[in-house]
Amino acid sequence: CINEEGFREFLKTYLEVDFPSDLCRRLFRSFQNSEPTQEDSTKEVFLKDVSCYFSLLEDGQPRDKLEFAFRLYDRDGNGVLDSSEVDRIIAQMMHAAEYLDWDVSELKPVSPRMPCFNM
Numbered sequence: 001c002i003n004e005e006g007f008r009e010f011l012k013t014y015l016e017v018d019f020p021s022d023l024c025r026r027l028f029r030s031f032q033n034s035e036p037t038q039e040d041s042t043k044e045v046f047l048k049d050v051s052c053y054f055s056l057l058e059d060g061q062p063r064d065k066l067e068f069a070f071r072l073y074d075r076d077g078n079g080v081l082d083s084s085e086v087d088r089i090i091a092q093m094m095h096a097a098e099y100l101d102w103d104v105s106e107l108k109p110v111s112p113r114m115p116c117f118n119m
Helices: 004-015 021-031 047-057 062-073 083-099
Strands: none
Touching: 004 021, 004 047, 021 047, 021 083, 047 062, 062 083
């Protein structure tokens, strides 16, 4: 996990650009799994989620991107995304969609029925 300052450093290092503080704060909040509060600086986000999203934005083959994301979320390294690992991916995607004010009402009933995946 990284805090907002670590997130800012990650962006600066990874993207080689010094982003304005307000933009960094808003991006950081989009990765948080709870409502923003006055104590946002003490909150943390998973570097795994941030890395996965940025890797998907880069050039490259879709299969390579999918394999990278799979390996990031396969916590136990057994080559299978079990239900808790899939739930983690879905929860983060739904949180990001809700942050962007997208309608996720159709996704919520589907997420508990998601299967496990093998690589």
